[in-house]
Amino acid sequence: MLESSLDNFSNDVFRFLTGENKSARGLLVKKHSENLCTHGEFSFPNTVKSWHGFVDMNKVKSQDGNFLKCVGKEITTVMEESVDWEIKVNKVKEEKDRVYLFLERSRTTYIGLLEGLKNNTLITHKLHNICSKVTVDPVCIENNTITSLRVNYLCYVVRNLCLIVDNKQWPEIIVTSKSSSKSNEKRILFCGPVLNANTGSKESIVNADAFIRIRQDEMTLIAQHKYGVRVMTNSKWKEFIVHLGESAVKFELLQIKPNSAIKINFDCSSTGSSKGASFILYNCARLETIIRTYNEKVNVGTYPPLPDFKDTDFTLLSQEDEWCLIFNFILGLPSLLENCVEINDKSIEIRPHLICTYLCSMVRVFSQYYRRTRILMEPRKHLLPVIFARMHMLKILNDTLKSCLNILSIKSVNQM
Secondary structure (H helix, E strand, O other), rough: OOHHHHHHHHHHHHHHHEEEEEEOOOOOEEOOOOHHHHHHEEEEEEEEEHHEOOHHHHHOOOEEEEEEEOOOOOOOOHHHHHHHOOEEEEEEEEEEEEEEEEEEEEHHHHHHHHHHHHHHHHHHOOOOOOOEEEEEEEHHOOOOOHHHHHHHHHHHHHHHHHHOOEEEEHHHHHHHEEOOOOOOOOOOOOOOOOEEOOOOOEEOOOOOOHHHHHHHHHHHHHHHHHHHHHHHHOOHHHHHHHHHHHHHEEEEHHHOOOOOOOEEEOHHHHHOOHHHHHHHHHHHHHHHHHHHHHHHHHHHHOOOOOHHHHHHHHHOOOOOHHHHHHHEEEEEEEEHHHHHHEEEOOOOOEEEEEHHHHHHHHHHHHHHHHOOOOOOOOOOOOOOOHHHHHHHHHHHHHHHHHHHHHHHHOOOOOOO
């Protein structure tokens, strides 16, 4: 099972407020993803009305007003209590009936990066196993339609999530695009059809192979625009473009909620449909290049070898972009994967589109960070500690990105 110190923190806050462990309904302790500097990393409502059903109202002094006061607690008590928690609260503020919690960042950074190391190793290990609980509806297997292609891609992702999110009671699952499919022994997971964006009807003319070729052509145009005519003649480029086109198709078919229909624009001249996948893979290659360049400089003696994790000063990761990458993406991975799977007695819902959204957000922040920050600086003695901290962070971020791509069955790239 993946480690999640943020979930543990949320539970600590919930238990502090109610005396009980957080239940599935206990979503009042909210994790933030934006404005972390001004609104903190977590918050909770401070009105009694919000906490009905979560605390014993017979013990509450008043049914109205400030929740903390009604349960006999002070706003600063959260900080005092958190001293014994894995993640500590550094600052608290109240604004408009809501309490905002600011985490102690330097300690949380260390915890988050260490957690990222462990979780990425565990995910890699788990994905080497075989999942036999998830199968494709036989009527969709031999069909070369784009809808059937989407069914197959979804099946791969569900298998991978089944291996990783192993704290759920996974049933036997059949993935199908046929709404009429039924099974007494297995759970049906419906995959919505692929529609032509221009006609609005189910695509029947362009088959799966042709669709992949269209996206490969689109990737060729993007690469030509950036790298010139050699893209058309170089054999390695051609092989690379084949991979990029397939990756773009997978990403495009998985980025919409599975049971919803997806509208596809087949106009290659628009060069817009593949930008999400290409931007993710471009930044994947960028991360690999930074790591490879550092290692090359170590080999020629420009940089010393990267020190052990425990000997690195992570307090030097003080930029807001660095905190956002660690808090939202490295620390945020376990809860993301948990949110991708919902299983109950009556239904099952899988949300691979959340991974696609997460990856788009991650590379957008990383790209911004890359533009603002010179990572591989001059090897001066006073600059080396921050280079070491950044390299450890980027290696873990890179592994996190690749973990998510592997779950989507998309191969990462080493260079562009």
